[in-house]
Amino acid sequence: MKTVKKYTLLLIIIVAVVFVSCKTTEQNVTPSTSGEYQAGVVMFKLKDDYPLNFSVKEDKSIDLKEFKFLEKEIKKFEIVQITRPFDLFDDPKLLRTFKIAFKKEKNIDALIDALNAIPEIEYAEKIPIKRKLK
Amino acid sequence: MRKFILLSLLFLISICGIEAQNVSPHYVDGMLYVKLTDNYPLTFKVDVDNGRTINESEFPFLQELFAKYGVTLIAQEFYLFDDEKLLRTLTIWFSEVEKADEFIAELLLHKEIEYAEKPTIKKRLFNPDDPYYGQIDNLNMKWHLDMIKASYAWDLQWGSPTIKVAIVDDAIWGGHEDLQISSNNLCHFKKVGGVPTATTGSASPPSSVNQNMTCNESTFYTNCAAYDWSHGTHCAGLAGAITNNGKGVASIGSGVSLMGVRMSTDDGSMIYYNNAVQWAAQNGAKVISMSYGSPLQDQTERQVLQTAYNRGIILVAAAGNEGEESDYEGYEPNYISYPAGYPFVISVASVNSNKKLSSFSQYGPGRADIAAPGGFTVINNQEYLPNILSTTYCKTQFLRLTGFSLSNVYYDGMQGTSMACPIVAGLCGLLASAYPTITPAQAKECLQSTAQPLASGSRPIDGNGIINAYSAVLCAQELAGNVGICDKLTLTNQISVYPNPAQDILYVVSEEGEVKKIEILDVAGRCVATELMPKSETILSISNLTNGLYLLKFTCSNNEIIIKKFIKQ
Numbered sequence A: 001m002k003t004v005k006k007y008t009l010l011l012i013i014i015v016a017v018v019f020v021s022c023k024t025t026e027q028n029v030t031p032s033t034s035g036e037y038q039a040g041v042v043m044f045k046l047k048d049d050y051p052l053n054f055s056v057k058e059d060k061s062i063d064l065k066e067f068k069f070l071e072k073e074i075k076k077f078e079i080v081q082i083t084r085p086f087d088l089f090d091d092p093k094l095l096r097t098f099k100i101a102f103k104k105e106k107n108i109d110a111l112i113d114a115l116n117a118i119p120e121i122e123y124a125e126k127i128p129i130k131r132k133l134k
Numbered sequence B: 001m002r003k004f005i006l007l008s009l010l011f012l013i014s015i016c017g018i019e020a021q022n023v024s025p026h027y028v029d030g031m032l033y034v035k036l037t038d039n040y041p042l043t044f045k046v047d048v049d050n051g052r053t054i055n056e057s058e059f060p061f062l063q064e065l066f067a068k069y070g071v072t073l074i075a076q077e078f079y080l081f082d083d084e085k086l087l088r089t090l091t092i093w094f095s096e097v098e099k100a101d102e103f104i105a106e107l108l109l110h111k112e113i114e115y116a117e118k119p120t121i122k123k124r125l126f127n128p129d130d131p132y133y134g135q136i137d138n139l140n141m142k143w144h145l146d147m148i149k150a151s152y153a154w155d156l157q158w159g160s161p162t163i164k165v166a167i168v169d170d171a172i173w174g175g176h177e178d179l180q181i182s183s184n185n186l187c188h189f190k191k192v193g194g195v196p197t198a199t200t201g202s203a204s205p206p207s208s209v210n211q212n213m214t215c216n217e218s219t220f221y222t223n224c225a226a227y228d229w230s231h232g233t234h235c236a237g238l239a240g241a242i243t244n245n246g247k248g249v250a251s252i253g254s255g256v257s258l259m260g261v262r263m264s265t266d267d268g269s270m271i272y273y274n275n276a277v278q279w280a281a282q283n284g285a286k287v288i289s290m291s292y293g294s295p296l297q298d299q300t301e302r303q304v305l306q307t308a309y310n311r312g313i314i315l316v317a318a319a320g321n322e323g324e325e326s327d328y329e330g331y332e333p334n335y336i337s338y339p340a341g342y343p344f345v346i347s348v349a350s351v352n353s354n355k356k357l358s359s360f361s362q363y364g365p366g367r368a369d370i371a372a373p374g375g376f377t378v379i380n381n382q383e384y385l386p387n388i389l390s391t392t393y394c395k396t397q398f399l400r401l402t403g404f405s406l407s408n409v410y411y412d413g414m415q416g417t418s419m420a421c422p423i424v425a426g427l428c429g430l431l432a433s434a435y436p437t438i439t440p441a442q443a444k445e446c447l448q449s450t451a452q453p454l455a456s457g458s459r460p461i462d463g464n465g466i467i468n469a470y471s472a473v474l475c476a477q478e479l480a481g482n483v484g485i486c487d488k489l490t491l492t493n494q495i496s497v498y499p500n501p502a503q504d505i506l507y508v509v510s511e512e513g514e515v516k517k518i519e520i521l522d523v524a525g526r527c528v529a530t531e532l533m534p535k536s537e538t539i540l541s542i543s544n545l546t547n548g549l550y551l552l553k554f555t556c557s558n559n560e561i562i563i564k565k566f567i568k569q
Helices: A003-028 A068-076 A105-116 B002-019 B060-068 B096-109 B143-147 B150-156 B231-240 B271-284 B299-310 B417-434 B440-449 B469-479
Strands: A037-046 A081-083 A097-102 A121-128 B030-036 B071-075 B089-094 B113-117 B164-169 B186-192 B195-200 B258-262 B283-292 B314-318 B348-352 B370-373 B377-379 B382-384 B386-391 B411-414 B496-498 B505-508 B513-521 B527-531 B537-541 B548-554 B559-567
Touching: A037 A105, A037 B089, A037 B299, A068 A081, A068 A105, A097 A105, A105 B113, A105 B143, B030 B096, B030 B469, B060 B071, B060 B096, B060 B195, B071 B258, B089 B096, B096 B113, B096 B548, B096 B559, B143 B150, B143 B370, B150 B417, B164 B231, B164 B271, B164 B417, B186 B271, B195 B548, B231 B258, B231 B386, B271 B283, B271 B299, B283 B417, B299 B314, B314 B417, B314 B440, B348 B417, B348 B440, B370 B411, B370 B417, B370 B440, B417 B440, B417 B469, B440 B469, B513 B537
Parallel strands: B164 B258, B164 B283, B186 B258, B283 B314, B314 B348, B348 B370
Antiparallel strands: A037 A097, A037 A121, A081 A097, B030 B089, B030 B113, B071 B089, B186 B195, B377 B382, B386 B411, B496 B505, B505 B537, B513 B527, B513 B548, B548 B559
């Protein structure tokens, strides 16, 4: 009976840990920025003369290997995905605009600084969260 | 008997022919009101026993013109209380009906005449049968539509189903009885493999929200999810709720095709705004209404919107509700909100029923280009309900809790620049219905150049004031060439044009840098010559023009449009 209680307690702890970790990855705020930016994602834009010769998959994601100049940041900030979300009217600026999803959410400002220091990148920025105006 | 019927029909047809308006849809053909200057002696003889007619010979200085334009009758129709101005206002009937503008221009060359004008045709104002287009509890629930002269505008133009007006918002219940948005025009975003992916068919709030919940006074402000999730549905109704369907409310843009694009996640975070704008633009939106904002701008948003603008899509956004206090740490009140703050977006402030900016509304340069109703009814400087009534996802909460008899229906009141924004977007839908290729810049110009002034004492905005739907639609119709004459636009004395009439050369004198473009339009509104960046004194060669009346359209450095007329002879 004691063993059953022990396992039940362990199970509760595991569920709680899983729940808390899920909640953490789900959150939309970054403590360092007053909760007004999306967590775990940033945008960056390549310079206008950067060749558009990378391949974009149907789900808009791009193989991380296409971005050789990001190798260091991919490891350091645990970048898990790069997508090209916007292709409106094939605008050449939007076709060079990418979204990065990364795990080290608390280091978002350091990631932005690192990206902005890369010569191929025109700018990198956090993504604001909008509010209703009623 | 057959002969009698035929003769009767012929008689009716001939009567109709006499009364028909063949030249102008807006003015009475073959008739002018002419006002003599106030010092013109009242010595002309009026035949009071014969319809107050006046013999042409009483005005010898006009004999030549009377003959030229076939004047058939002159009368002093108006003599109310022997008002001296009315006694000098004459009605002139003439046969050269197609030359009315030319006749007016020539009359105005005489110093004895203060003004000459075509009488406008009044129409029975369209009065929709929607039950809430009227009063509830003896209070005017349509004050926002009255203020912008919606019923006058509907007489001119109805929304076209080929024009799509997109509402990008938290969520939109497309199945509302007063919206009925086609499933192809509804979209939300779901993460597929971590990537937000557009999914058509619905833009409704998450299924976890109990649409039929009833909130009480204590829970309304803290836990009334169905009302909170009604924002986008409310905005959609203001832009284009179905009008004259015997249900609910009327809307300024009724007849356009609404699109509902949900940009919130299930937890309510408004993060898919760029994806939502892109989807709307890719799927045919002509107008995009954005009742959201933040003081934080991002270059990606700027580029998405710029790309849409460059394709002729009219972008409208709410100016923000933090005119007096800021909820954003580090930002002073009345900050510039984005997307409203981008220069290619029409930013909309909110006014109350007294035509003053709502206290909450952002104001001033860079914050708002135009204003529209979005606030409260004001009596003796006090704000009262109703605010703005429209469609909702929830059953009536706010107005029920504040004592209105409205309840158990999917309509409710809200206020904010969020509400002003879709009213302007709906009007832009009407402008595009009148002129489908209207550019965003032209739409903004029509809104601003025809605006009603804000009441004195109001906080200012960049533009001229509050939208005037009737005049703005007229402006779009003129751009489309449907009317041809820009009589409704401002005439000023800031610019001199001489000689008039002119033969080969026309001189235009203005302040240095005041005018950035001069266009010569014919009476059908077609541009026949253009002069860019004119000097303070510009010489226009008009020798190639055929004789007749022309319009000079001046685009000033502040984008104000001034129209003047001249005669080429």
